[in-house]
Amino acid sequence: MSLKPHFGVLRKAAVRRDIKIREKVAESELVRQAYRYIIRNETLSPRLRRQAQLNLNSFDIHSRPTSIRNRCSETGRARGVFREHRLCRFQFRLKALSGLLPGVKKAVW
């Protein structure tokens, strides 16, 4: 349990892998989008579009945006992560109850 404000992350292997994937995706995104444009453009020649398909498939498997997993920035948990706070549900609860998340309040009625 880490309620103190800190600047590091518990660097689990899965988190480290995810960081690496994110960097690869960001790096290759522009070229990937260019190939995707060529593939989807039906006014271009079929040969060119086929070549673009092959080139797109030759990228590293981890440069695909779908291989990114939004993990908890505190614990690295992969499931039950709130996108807005980048926290898993339990860390969100802990932080919210201790008042570290601005604007988040426990509902009472």
Place this chain on the structure above:
Amino acid sequence: MALLPKPRLLKLQELTCSLFNTVYNPTSARTGNKILKQRLIGPSIVNWYPAKMIKLKEISNMFPDFDLVDQGEQRRLDDIARRKRRGKGAPKKGQGKRAIVAASKKK
């Protein structure tokens, strides 16, 4: 508008496109323009996790000219020196408890 013949309507559309700087595509051919319109997600994706905390040691490695003092490290070294003076330091290789026991067993 509906009474106008089709060629004239197309002409009108072409003129509208040239005025408002949009793509004139009467046959609705797939040009892949929607991919060009997509926002690049890279910059927002990379910063999901908070940045790794930089240690003082890394800074002092980067700038060897500056004489930066790591207080925690200094305290640790002082502590070791103090214990060594009292004869409580770590034993040398092959002179620890286990090594002595192992050596006596061999005999």
